Amino acid sequence: MQRLQIKISPWRYSILLSPIILWFTAVSSHATLNVSCQANMNTGVINISNTITTANAESANITGNLEYSCTNTGDTAGYVSVCLAANGGNTPNAVNPRYMNTASNTHKLAFDMTLPNGKTWGTRTFGFGEEYSSGAIYIPARSTELGQSNISDRVVISTSLIPNNGNALAIPGTYTNNFNGDLTFKAAEQSGSTDCLEGAQDNSNPFSFTVQATVIPSCEITAKPTDINLNNIAASAINTRGSTSIGVNCTNGAPYTIGLTPSNGNENGKGDMTSTSPNSDVIPYQLQSVAGTAWGNTLTAESVGNGVAYNGTGVNQSHTVYAIVPSADVKPDHYSDIVTISVNY
Structure with a gap:
C-alpha cells in the first residue's frame, strides 16, 4: 500500500503599505474682508451759541460735521455701508423735539438736528426721524505697505433751536444734552449685501457728543x-x-x-x-x-x-x-x- 502525501503549501499574503502624502495649501487668515468703522461728531461738542437771547432763542443754529471712517485689513476688496443714529440723548425717547437742560434740570431749550435732506436725524427704532445710511461704499483690499486700506466721509448735521416750544422763557445759564450716537455697519464682497439698515449688523460702535447753548441776560x-x-x-x-x-x-x-x-x-x-x-x-x-x-x-x-x-x-x-x-x-x-x-x- 502506498501512501499518498498531500502537501499543502500555504501562500503568504502580505500587505504592502505605500506612503501616502497629502499636500495642504496654507490659506492666509487675511483672505477675507476684515472691516472696522468708527465715527465722531464735531470733535465732541456742538455749541449752538454762547449768546442766546430772546431775539434768537427760537432760531439760532449751527452746522457740524458727523465724520466716519472704515478700515479694511483683509486681502479682499468689497463694499461697506455705514449707518449713524442718534436718539434723544439724556432723554432717549424725546426726539421730536430734543431738549437741552440746565444743570438743575429745571429749564430747557428745544432743538432739532437734521440731515442734509432736511429730515430729523433719528434712529430706525423710533417712528419719527431718519437714521443716516451711507449706502454701499467700495473699500479696497489692504495695502501691502500700510497693512490696511481706509475710506472716510462726513455728513453735515444742522442743529437749531426751534420755535413754539417755550425757548423764549429760558433763564440765563448753560444748557446741555449728552448723546451716545450709534454706528452700525455691514461689509460684504458684493454691494447688494451691504444694507446696514437691514438684518444683522457686522458690528456696533458708539460715539459720544454734546449739544450745548448758553442763554445770557439781554x-x-x-x-x-x-x-x-x-x-x-x-x-x-x-x-x-x-x-x-x-x-x-x-x-x-x-x-x-x-x-x-x-x-x-x-x-x-x-x-x-x-x-x-x-x-x-x-x-x-x-x-x-x-x-x-x-x-x-x-x-x-x-x-x-x-x-x-x-x-x-x-x-x-x-x-x-x-x-x-x-x-x-x-x-x-x-x-x-x-x-x-x-x-x-
Whole structure:
C-alpha cells in the first residue's frame, strides 16, 4: 500500500503599505474682508451759541460735521455701508423735539438736528426721524505697505433751536444734552449685501457728543413808544398829564432798570419843551412812573437810583410813563421835547 502525501503549501499574503502624502495649501487668515468703522461728531461738542437771547432763542443754529471712517485689513476688496443714529440723548425717547437742560434740570431749550435732506436725524427704532445710511461704499483690499486700506466721509448735521416750544422763557445759564450716537455697519464682497439698515449688523460702535447753548441776560426795546401828545392846553391849565407805553423784552429772570433822560440832560426827569418857532418860552414837565414818583436816569450798575426796576419774563412787558405839565402859561405855539430811554441789565 502506498501512501499518498498531500502537501499543502500555504501562500503568504502580505500587505504592502505605500506612503501616502497629502499636500495642504496654507490659506492666509487675511483672505477675507476684515472691516472696522468708527465715527465722531464735531470733535465732541456742538455749541449752538454762547449768546442766546430772546431775539434768537427760537432760531439760532449751527452746522457740524458727523465724520466716519472704515478700515479694511483683509486681502479682499468689497463694499461697506455705514449707518449713524442718534436718539434723544439724556432723554432717549424725546426726539421730536430734543431738549437741552440746565444743570438743575429745571429749564430747557428745544432743538432739532437734521440731515442734509432736511429730515430729523433719528434712529430706525423710533417712528419719527431718519437714521443716516451711507449706502454701499467700495473699500479696497489692504495695502501691502500700510497693512490696511481706509475710506472716510462726513455728513453735515444742522442743529437749531426751534420755535413754539417755550425757548423764549429760558433763564440765563448753560444748557446741555449728552448723546451716545450709534454706528452700525455691514461689509460684504458684493454691494447688494451691504444694507446696514437691514438684518444683522457686522458690528456696533458708539460715539459720544454734546449739544450745548448758553442763554445770557439781554433786553431790547420792542417798539418805539408813541409820542405823548398833550394836544391843545389852555394857558390856565395846571398839572396836565399825558402818557405812553414803553415795550421791553428781557431774558426771563434777568433784572433790568429803565432810565429816562430829557434832552436837557436832567437826570431827575425834569425836562423843558421848546418852541418849534423863534420863541424863547419853554414849558417845563416832569416824567413820572405809575407810582407817581419822578422817573429819571440816576441808575448805575449797582443802583436803581430814580429809574424803575423790573424782572424779565421772556415776553414783552409794557411800562407806562407819564409827563406832567405843572403850567402852560406861555405864548401860544407848538412845543416839544425828545426823551432818551436807557435800559440797563
